[in-house]
Amino acid sequence: MDLCELSPSYVRSIAPYQPGKPISELAREMGLDEKRIVKLASNENPRGIGPRTRAAIEAALADLARYPDGNGFELKQAISRRYGVDPSGIVLGNGSNDVLELVSLAFLGPGRSAVYSQHAFAVYPLATQARGARAIVVPAKDYGHDVEAMAAAVTEDTQVVWVANPNNPTGTMVPPERLETFVKRLPERVIVVIDEAYNEYLHADLRADTLKWLKRHPNLVVTRTFSKAYGLAGLRVGYALAHPSVADVMNRVRQPFNVNSIALTAAAAALDDMEFVARSYAENLQGLRQLEAGVRALGLDWIPSYGNFLTIRAGRAADVYKRLLRRGVIVRPVGGGYELPAHLRVTVGTAEENERFLAALAASLKE
Ligand SMILES: Cc1ncc(COP(=O)(O)O)c(C=O)c1O
Secondary structure: OOHHHHOOHHHHOOOOOOOOOOHHHHHHHHOOOHHHOEEOOOOOOOOOOOHHHHHHHHHHHHHOOOOOOOOOHHHHHHHHHHHOOOHHHEEEEOOHHHHHHHHHHHHOOOOOEEEEEOOOOOHHHHHHHHOOOEEEEEOOEOOEOOHHHHHHHOOOOEEEEEEEOOOOOOOOOOOHHHHHHHHHHOOOOOEEEEEOOOHHHOOHHHOOOHHHHHHHOOOEEEEEEOOOOOOOOOOOOEEEEEOHHHHHHHHHOOOOOOOOHHHHHHHHHHHHOHHHHHHHHHHHHHHHHHHHHHHHHOOOEEEOOOOOEEEEEOOOHHHHHHHHHHOOEEOEEOOHHHOOOOEEEEEOOOHHHHHHHHHHHHHHHHO
């Protein structure tokens, strides 16, 4: 008997999430020195973490024998102070991935549907399918979310609409006014998730006022993360901002201690380090321009990006990906579920890492 058969068919047919290849794995496979490998595959922050956050982490080590604060009081207070939201409308997660899962646990199930865009972040199909809900995938326009078509695609049984702004892996964004018109158009019975994992990489003028919209739209859920501009991907911490009754139902399906104590302390410290985030933003912009110039010089096209990564049209991308691996450079192929078989996504690294990538890309294209 195949024990797989015991799980519901909608679970069995899930295509597993493909993470960026770990450095240690490539080193083992190719016999390469880990220190010579450049990983630009998971949209992490090349700055690492700031000294204040490091100090908070060191202080938190003293209390590791105890369970964390299951309600994350201090971190919620810090978020509440920063954004002027009530702590009752905050849901903390083990990465923002976790809060996306909580949305699906709280609102999706068989007989319900969720709307998202073609090329949208991979967790939306996963979280939708894992609950047995039906996916309504709306074709992208110029690689980006066609929000007008997404609103039109909502049906009687639609419970959730997923929007990544900016989106990964395309780096596209929906301008604030257009996004607000879209939110207004959706019926109040539909939860609309605006996933702002890359919000800090947007120029201030391009950031939507989503936290203000929360007051007018109780069906809105805004998700944010400490994994990107705050540099804490390895600790796993993110959050959702929502109407208190939406947050309440999400909290009911949350594991009691879903965010560990070091992550809670580090995130609160990182949130206060505005200078670190400002530098991350500025360096990312420089890195993007460096990558664009290098890619242009190689005669390749890319999708204009508002995130900390660039998605490049590289012809036979799967082959180029393998050739880059042999040169010790890990990027992300975005064929498969993302339906971008001719593209590769590269994370903005340090100036030196970007240079290594561009040199390896030039050599791989000639091969
Ligand atoms: C659009 C988007 N949302 C959410 C996430 C989840 O990140 P995390 O779980 O680290 O917060 C990612 C990670 O790459 C992302 O690209």
